[in-house]
Amino acid sequence: MTNSQSDIHIELAGTPQEVRNALETLRQKLTAEEFAACNAGVLELVLAEVLNNVVEHALAGREDGQIVITCNYVEQCWNVEVRDNGAAMPDGQLPAGVMPDVDGAMEELPEGGFGWGLVRTLAEDIDYKRRASGHNALRFRVPD
Amino acid sequence: MNLSSKAEGGALVVSVHEARIDASVAIQFKDRMREETENAEGRVVLNLSEVDFIDSSGLGAIVAAMKQLGGENPLELAGLNENVDKVFRLTRMDTVFRIHATLEEAITE
Numbered sequence: 001m002t003n004s005q006s007d008i009h010i011e012l013a014g015t016p017q018e019v020r021n022a023l024e025t026l027r028q029k030l031t032a033e034e035f036a037a038c039n040a041g042v043l044e045l046v047l048a049e050v051l052n053n054v055v056e057h058a059l060a061g062r063e064d065g066q067i068v069i070t071c072n073y074v075e076q077c078w079n080v081e082v083r084d085n086g087a088a089m090p091d092g093q094l095p096a097g098v099m100p101d102v103d104g105a106m107e108e109l110p111e112g113g114f115g116w117g118l119v120r121t122l123a124e125d126i127d128y129k130r131r132a133s134g135h136n137a138l139r140f141r142v143p144d
Numbered sequence: 145m146n147l148s149s150k151a152e153g154g155a156l157v158v159s160v161h162e163a164r165i166d167a168s169v170a171i172q173f174k175d176r177m178r179e180e181t182e183n184a185e186g187r188v189v190l191n192l193s194e195v196d197f198i199d200s201s202g203l204g205a206i207v208a209a210m211k212q213l214g215g216e217n218p219l220e221l222a223g224l225n226e227n228v229d230k231v232f233r234l235t236r237m238d239t240v241f242r243i244h245a246t247l248e249e250a251i252t253e
Contacts, residue, residue, distance in 0.1 A: 048166065
């Protein structure tokens with residue numbers, strides 16, 4: 001598949017501001033007529049969590065971080081790939097994505113650790129590969 | 145980060161005049177919340193009716209704001225749109241915060 005055949009193709013550098021800009025671009029593309037009925041809010045949330053994770057961990061402390069997102073809408077489902085040139089996932093494994101416990105006392109409440117729990121709740125068929133080229137490739141589907 | 149606050153119906157209402165609370169502004173949000181609620185007495189209602197999107201970093205910043213306020217000034221939420229509400233439900237943070245459907249409902253009790 002070449003880039004020009006993707007429904008949505010966005011490239012960004014690895015910073016929180018670039019993530020915000022990319023998601024705003026995504027939102028504009030999703031409100032275009034052909035995708036108006038698709039599951040835009042969920043796709044945006046899953047991508048936000050994946051991209052934040054890449055920026056905070058895989059690309060932490062690097063200034064040459066590059067991320068490429070492609071999304072294709074096929075049979076009521078978004079097929080998404082996110083590639084980056086950052087460090088591999090620890091042990092080559094995706095995070096377990098267990099939601100933190102919120103039942104404790106207020107001062108004990110978690111302020112983070114929800115990202116991969118949200119991804120695992122909302123996305124399907126999540127597949128991670130470390131490429132020989134030194135890239136991470138994460139694929140998943142977001143059903144409508 | 146554009147926040148404003150005013151006392152209404154026995155609560156301090158803090159309104160967020162931003163479309164997004166995400167990882168790029170989470171720290172600013174926490175700082176601005178601290179400034180706006182410095183003199184809070186009683187409950188604080190966070191009006192999210194202009195907010196269209198939060199991610200888990202934004203959620204974490206709202207939790208941090210609640211913890212900063214402590215038990216004397218409970219932080220309640222109002223005006224969550226569908227996307228924002230979903231983040232609270234999926235993380236079960238909807239069981240932690242008192243959530244009002246509208247700002248009117250939050251201040252008329």
